[in-house]
Amino acid sequence: MSQPQPQLAPQPLTCAEYLRDILRAPVYEVAQVTPLQTMSRLSERLGNHVHLKREDRQPVHSFKLRGAYNMMAQLTVAQQQAGVIAASAGNHAQGLALSGKQLGVQATIVMPLTTPNIKVEAVKGFGGKVVLHGNNFDEAKAHAIELAERHGFTFIPPFDHPAVIAGQGTIGMELLQQNGHLDYVFLPVGGGGLAAGVAVLLKQLLPQIKVIGVEAEDSACLQAALDAGEPVTLDHVGMFADGVAVKRIGDETFRLCQQHLDDVITVSSDEICAAVKDIFEDTRAIAEPSGALSLAGLKKYADTHQIHQQQLAAVLSGANLNFHGLRYVSERCELGEKREGILAVTIPERQGAFLDFCHILGGRAVTEFNYRYNDDSLANVFVGVRLQQGQDELDNIIADLRHGGYPVVDLSDDEMAKQHVRYMIGGRPSKPLQERLYSFEFPEYPGALLKFLNTLGTRWNISLFNYRNHGADYGRVLCGFELEQQDILSFTSYLRELGYQWQDETENPAYRFFLAQ
Template identity: 80%
Template sequence: MTQARQSHVSVPLSNAEYLRDILRAPIYEVAIVSPLQNMPRISKRLDNHIQLKREDRQPVHSFKLRGAYNMMAQLSDAQKKAGVIAASAGNHAQGVAMSGHKLGISATIVMPRTTPDIKVAGVRSFGGNVVLHGNNFDEAKIKAIELANEHGYTFVAPFDHPAIIAGQGTIGLELLQQNGHLDYIFLPVGGGGIAAGVAVIVKQLMPHIKVIGVEAEDSACLKAAMDAGEPVTLDNVGTFADGVAVKRIGDETFRVCQQHLDDVITVSSDEICAAMKDIFEDTRAISEPSGALSLAGLKRYTEQHQLKGKNMASILSGANLNFHTLRYVSERAELGEKREGLLAVTIPERTGAFLDFCKILGGRAVTEFNYRYSDDALANIFVGVRLTNGQEELDSIISDLQKGGYPVQDLSDDEMAKVHIRYMIGGRPTKVMNERLYSFEFPEYPGALLRFLNTLGTHWNISMFNYRNHGADYGRVLCGFELEDKDLLSFTAHLKELGYGWKDETESPSYRFFLSKDS
């Protein structure tokens, strides 16, 4: 049996064995007892006592150090001498690299070629040997296992291993020691390591505490597994909260989570952005998206269940992000808090019409206004409005506009409107054409755009193109093509050849409203 396969879970640990392993985990040779910090602003707003476990204060700015060190410290002398290998695009990579440096173990990390330079530099700063391979985590993992088999390295799994789970479980032990009066603990879920580790110890020592798993709604592999009764593989996952962008929950992490979690909740990217803002306003800490996931879940769960006067804790699980990601976060945080509404409104093309429209808004702050002449009768406008009373206020605005004779559509939850359309208002073609609209996710590496154009642009006329990068590993692209019905089969085949994530957006309401000639 190869070293790569020896890390596979064959015999699950009992609850008592996990408790034992968590209690004797040697992680404090390298990790710290992270502070549990009060959050007065959001506590007052939600009428609950809310605290934040500051795992961003770890030496690698993430909780991942705990599990990696716990596993690597327990390797045999022969395994330590042979070295370890891992696949990761970020936090696990740095945890393995630092653990290797501390223990004197050679650590090789296979990272996708799309990994931001700041994360590659972080791994190398701890003495890790970086191998850049593939365009995503799955391709990097295949390469890592191949190298493990070739060189006899031990593969350090990112989450699905008892020693990793036990290492992350030390967070739960600290939480109980720091606040023995907690009512709820909210945990981020990617592959399930931290959720399984914390839940298994909390439920043995203080079973009355509710432990809630939180997932990003576009990478909810645990919820999918719960629904199916076993781990399943998602077709696609979102890339914004890349730290939890996992297609399949681990086998052992699922078993433990299924047994010990009280509930699982999902949140949107906008809600994650709002939670990042909350963390900054209360602590001045800048979280990565996945690091704010559990607070976003706490907020949604509190609202859904109308909780008041409870003691609650969430985890700031990491703070390794590209600075330019904050541009996107700033734009979306207001929407995530329901502090901004986006509307598509049709107004008549006559003198004073815009003034009448603004009067109906009642002096509310307009955050955005986009307009392009359409014809002599009507104009379509894209409006952002600042809200102080959330959805209730937005519904009131929509009602007032409709009573005033203005057709209106709420685009506040329309993803394409928020990502692209608000920056492209007025782009109608001057002729009727057989146009189809597609959105793409481009991996951010040299040659990606050229490959796109070579594969598609030389075959069909591109009628629209919009690209925005938010500092993530993937850029967002909106593209229009002139396509006859007879071209669709061949076009789809070329999309599959291209290999980028894509979606047909031709029937999007915002596209039909603002960009399509035949709307």
Template identity: 60%
Template sequence: MVSQELDYFRAIIQANMEPLAKVTDVSEMTNLTERLGNRVWLKREDQQPVYSFKLRGAYNKLTKLAKGSVVITASAGNHAQGVALSASFLGHQATIVMPVTTPEIKVNAVRALGGEVVLHGHHFDAAKAYALALTEQRNGVFVPPFDDADVIVGQGTVARELMQQLNELDAVFIPVGGGGLLAGMAVYIKSLRPDIKVIAVEADESACLKAALDAGKPVELERVGSFADGVAVKIIGSETFRLAQKFCDEVVTVSGDEICAAMQDIFVATRAIAEPSGALATAGLKKWSQQSGLKGLNLAAILSGANLNFDRLRYVAERTALGEKNEALLAVTIAEQKGSFKQFCASLGGRAITEFNYRYAGPGEAQIFVGIALRQGQQELDELTLDLTQNGYQFCDLSDNELAKLHVRYMVGGKAPEQLHERLLRFEFPEYPGALARFLDTLGSNWNITLFHYRNHGGSTGNVLAGFAIEANEYEMFNEHLNRLGYSVQDETNNPCFTQFLTHQPEKQLGDKVANQ
């Protein structure tokens, strides 16, 4: 081990987190232990005073400064609270720049901890640029959220505690955003016990470490998702990447639905309500264990935070069944005649229907959107699709279709009464008071809106599904307008949900477009 890594190891050993950061518990998740055939442990960083491991890095960084220092950072989440509390405790002056889109609950939490909050910009990059300018103006010290040696050392104390608490460990699963927690924990674990696997876990919509490993250097993602906002980082830190590249054994990526399912597992085991990024490592542990097929191991995951807006629980509950493969969403063609629904139910072999959406659209065949409860996950879904096929039904599995899960299952109405030159787009935009009105203003009035569905689930982004009547010769102009708006947008015009449930189709398409599953 070179001296640089040895310095990290020694610094982590010597770092004193008392009295502000506490030694957090390690809890066994008996529900997952029984299900996975491996002993599963959870390191409870949600027990910190700010409900997140971020306190460790901020506190370690600020203990190096002279009392009364001016400290500044940019954050919309847990790092902000860690800096605010550490500064207040140590007698520093803390200013935290947060995007104007930051939920009020987080703004109030930082203020309650003694930090001055400055709201600036509609996204993190603008807030960070302003924070760096303030640092120079006030002759202060900028506190990075992850790419800083002192911050990395502070986060590494999680590994120091974990290895003191558990004598037997085969693998540790660590969530990744900017990489500070992974870097600190990995260098400590591998310095002491190189036989223990260090496995990084990323949200598939913000996998900046995986992208960096593939490229051999940190690269900026074009966009990141917002559900696991605590790890929504476009580019991993340079120093955190160097350490991760050297000491991390594997990277696992997980979906939002898999994160939701892990949040439920954590709640069942501990009654703790993790935030999405806080449950990331548990989701990765489950996926790795199921895919590897290994049994009899001692596995630990980090519950990294529990700062969750209560409003988001509705969304989490909706997606958990899908994440656990306990529900399937199907588009099915049935005959438009009396008794066809009863006949369809009989073909399900006693399986429960969780929802059923149907709107009369004329004689002949009808398209239904149906949720079906599953008790044995993918195996039962395979059996269900075989049963439907044998009973002559044409269908499409929409369980992994984001348009179906986010919008279509909540919409009312039916198909357009006539054929339109229509494009369907799914937008994400920063959510704050008045954001929807601003979004509509920026769309302009050059094109007729034919469909509109808006959802917000307590997160930092709003979700809009919008249809536009556009002639083919207007596509170029319309695309230029979208590019100027700068919103995250996905074209869903060819999505089977749209073609089957929302737009006029003169000919039957489900059987043509989707082969029997």
């Protein structure tokens, strides 16, 4: 007979009950009190006192250990003997595995087939039993629940349970012990467990502290829930900050975040990359994207709200980064800091035109210049320019170029231009084509690219193809197809059936400038 799974309390816990549970959580039987480190360089740059809570210093290199252990320590003897199970491709899996090892409880973790081997081996190294199943998290979770029912395992959720929330809330207790004069605390939000636990504690003890939730703009499930007044399910989430790539915030975590967070801010992938760089420059630690999320929000919020000479804290929530993902971070961090601008500029095809163009730039460093001869009159160039003064400087450059007779389009926020087109400059077709352009994102399981090509390439002619992967468990493809007008409806219907995330990019200006006929 299967053991019952712990459910949310029939009546939600009061704030006082959460405070009690946080204060007596036994997490320090396995977790560490992590340092609150001052970021000297960033503090000077921002004109504030910036502190970083180093949860990357936990034995599993993330905060998830706290919540997993707190819940597992409270299971009955029968539940512990039966074992526990979870679905995770990352930090929750490692936290559960180490908690099980500490408590003598068998922990089974269902991980998608797409999970990088480094994460699988890390879970095994902490004593967890790994079951690889499914091509995404949803399929892995469904299998984990099925196994829980079949074998009597207790399912340990990653965020939406009072015991998990209370375990994560111990971070807030440490923050107050380490700096009782904080003015703002910035917390990453995925499913909301960390933000809920820390916020409910801070607002009970020092309510004057402003507590700000930070979300990745392509997985902002909390903001969507706040707008709707209740949790909603996002159609799609971006996977760059995979630790917070959650489609639906938890019911209990939403209740607490709605009640106790003072504000929520979203940040872009480029802004996250810039925060990864800031952390490295100040601490020499390498954060995973979701680990740098709250610092990215701190920087943006301080700038937007003109905050000066305040005590600001952010949580470095994890450092389980696939090393090859640093390629993407390195490419994009300057854009995230507004230290680089990307422009499409039309220049006349005559001798000395490029020299005149450089004179207008006024000696600024050119970080990238892509050009290929097109015709005898005009040429389109893809140019990167290093900036010292951010967006205002870029606006001045654009104004100077236009005044000098150079048509220009700012591509600094054009994802397709930054992800694909900059590597494909000069690839115009040699004959007229009825071409439409699409971008795709699909999981990196064995045979995924072959399936893509076999499914689409055998029915429609592929006229353009660029594949990019930065060590993540998903790949990005930019693909052109020869399509007559009467084929478009059936083609898009087929794309929906295929199940990959896709977007029509035919009208994208970067494509029109550099790749289209």
